[in-house]
Amino acid sequence: MAEPEREPLDAVVIGAGPAGLFAAWSLATGGARVALLEAGGDMRQSLCPKVSVRMRGRTVRAAEKFRLQCNRCDCLTGLGGAAFHFDTNLGYVSGLSQSKIENDGRGGFRTYSGLERTLGDFGRAAASVQEVYRLMYRFGLQPPRAAEHHAAGCGTVPANAVPSSFALADDALSQAVTVDDALGMVDGLLDDALGHGLRLHLRTRAESVSRLDDGGWLVRTADAEFRARNVVVAVGKLGLGWVRGLLDQNAVAYRPSGRVDVGVRLETTRELAAPLTASCQNPKFTFLNEGGEAVRTFCVCEGGRIMQYAFQDTVVLDGQHCLTTPTERTNFGIVTSVEVPPGGDGTQHALDFGRRATTAGRGLPVVQPLIELLGRGSCADRPGTSLVRVCWTDLNPVLGPRRVADIAAMVDRLEEVAPGLVGPRTVVAAPVVERLFPAIELSGDMESSAPGLYFVGDCSSKIIGVTYGASTGLAAAAAVLRG
CATH class of the missing domain: 3.50.50.60 (FAD/NAD(P)-binding domain)
Structure with missing residues (x-):
């Protein structure tokens, strides 16, 4: 040595x-x-x-x-x-937004930015993001053209543009990078x-x-x-x-972490998902479930693919933007910020969630048509998916009734924005786990x-x-x- x-x-x-x-x-x-x-x-x-x-x-x-x-x-x-x-998609070109919500303990919710809480001040966090972009442009990243972002603005989607059942809808301007x-x-x-x-x-x-x-x-x-x-x-x-x-x-x-994100990736045709991505590349829709936990869309990949990778002793899914070789599908996460009971460990909760899926899939991701997961019909033919090796089986035992209810509540809200989403061409894949540390x-x-x-x-x-x-x-x- x-x-x-x-x-x-x-x-x-x-x-x-x-x-x-x-x-x-x-x-x-x-x-x-x-x-x-x-x-x-x-x-x-x-x-x-x-x-x-x-x-x-x-x-x-x-x-x-x-x-x-x-x-x-x-x-x-x-x-x-x-x-x-x-x-990939970098996010927040024009300005940082408070795109997350949580129960305020008084029957309502409050909005916040994760970076704001990390650095201690919203102004500092917003300035830091702008500095990151300044450096990226200095070292060769090309600034976006307005047309590439569908003339999107920064901040929240106008109230009349999304169902009132969402507590927050955010279309902060993003930057793509190949x-x-x-x-x-x-x-x-x-x-x-x-x-x-x-x-x-x-x-x-x-x-x-x-x-x-x-x-x-x-x-x-x-x-x-x-x-x-x-x-x-x-x-x-x-x-x-x-x-x-x-x-x-x-x-x-x-x-031990008291809050962890677990959920699924939903994949459908690019055509069906188009209304969701009409205002920006990565819209964020959020509501609070009956338990006061935030349920949100996560990492929208228009024309993208779902990828899988090995993590600990589980298989985990993520979404990938395919800007240079786009597909005919769009996928995005639906995750719940689970509040772990006192004495629990969010990291262990997430790993257990991933292990249930990995076990059910015999080492592969678990995939199921959305309408079958929700008990609203059956598919004579399996919908298409960008995943190549998967296990088609019932996701209900993997997700449990509360997570299935979260998915149902989210897609019913999204159906008002993108009619036909809850149909035979949409699949759900698991597991998705984030914020594990x-x-x-x-x-x-x-x-x-x-x-x-x-x-x-x-x-x-x-x-x-x-x-x-x-x-x-x-x-x-x-x-x-x-x-």
């Missing part, structure tokens, strides 16, 4: 997804001595080992059509993280950071993070050690188990109760998403630079 350097680094960043990349760039260009550790390889190398990708300079032909045929995608590591390995665009942008950001002294270590997995006697930190990999005054943990969902161990080993203050106690700068140890992006337990993740990376970096 290589000897650690005599002079500690200012910071080690673990994980090169959006949060880690922006944190490392900000630290390096701010004059810090920083190392970025990424378990995967270069972005081009990690796109997909099963497809021959043609390269022309910085342009890579879209591979997601082939990659999504994998039974379980296992190439979600690498520069850019899972976020930039597919065409894999080709992301490659160029990541190249530009990394070139600038490397030019300012960033030490990039690919195919280097952090095995442990421990406190040193002098108050600094020691990060161990299989063949090296890094001493640093600060550590920024920026691993994605796949790092859940490792992060839970890290928290316990370093006595970081946290509690324990509730870590963090400052508005993303610092944990262990001084100098920061958690950003997905693993912060506070937010998910590209722009949100990048914003938290910038916040942590700014705190480290202030010393």
Whole structure:
């Protein structure tokens, strides 16, 4: 094992997804001595080992059509993280909106932004998102043309445009980005950071993070050690188990998550879903169920596909935008922010949900026609789905009556917007799980109760998403630079 350097680094960043990349760039260009550790390889190398990708300079032909045929995608590591390995939607171009709701305890609801709560102030959160976009445009992302967004506005959909049964409908302006665009942008950001002294270590997995006697930190990999005054943990969902161990080993203050998102992905024809995406690319519709839990649409992928990947001992679904090779289908999540009873653990609740689906599907996603799930009819022929290997079976035992009721209430509301959605051409696929990490106690700068140890992006337990993740990376970096 290589000897650690005599002079500690200012910071080690673990994980090169959006949060880690922006944190490392900000630290390096701010004059810090920083190392970025990424378990995967270069972005081009990690796109997909099963497809021959043609390269022309910085342009890579879209591979997601082939990659999504994998039974379980296992190439979600690498520069850019899972976020930039597919065409995706970044969100919030014109301004941050409060697109989430929760029970206010008085029979009503309140709206909020996850990033607002994470950073402690709405103005700060909105400014941070704008800074992320400014940097993305600087490094090669092309600003959107108004026509690409169906002349959408920013904020909430006019009250007369959606059924009154929704507590909130949000059509905040979004920005799409293709894999080709992301490659160029990541190249530009990394070139600038490397030019300012960033030490990039690919195919280097952090095995442990421990406190040193002098108050600094020691990060161990299989063949090296890094001493640093600060550590920024920026691993994605796949790092859940490792992060839970890290928290316990370093006595970081946290509690079991009390709220977790579980649900399904609904897939139908692009034609039937068109009214839902007429105002913007990723509309968000939300209501409170009878238990006061928020039920919402999530990650609308117009002309997209559903992908599956291995997570812990389960299979998990996600939606993918296919901007360069669109399909004739649209899919989106329907998730419930489940309030876990006192003494419960949201992480365990979500994993158990995923395991029920994986068991029912014998290792494959479980798919069922929507009308059969709701008991409103049967399909002589199975509806089409972008998933290739699935198990067609009854989802009721997997979801349970409360989640089925949430899905029914959501699609009945959406039926008023998109007539025909509840019909023989719509399928439901499970499982979908989000926001799995324990509730870590963090400052508005993303610092944990262990001084100098920061958690950003997905693993912060506070937010998910590209722009949100990048914003938290910038916040942590700014705190480290202030010393």
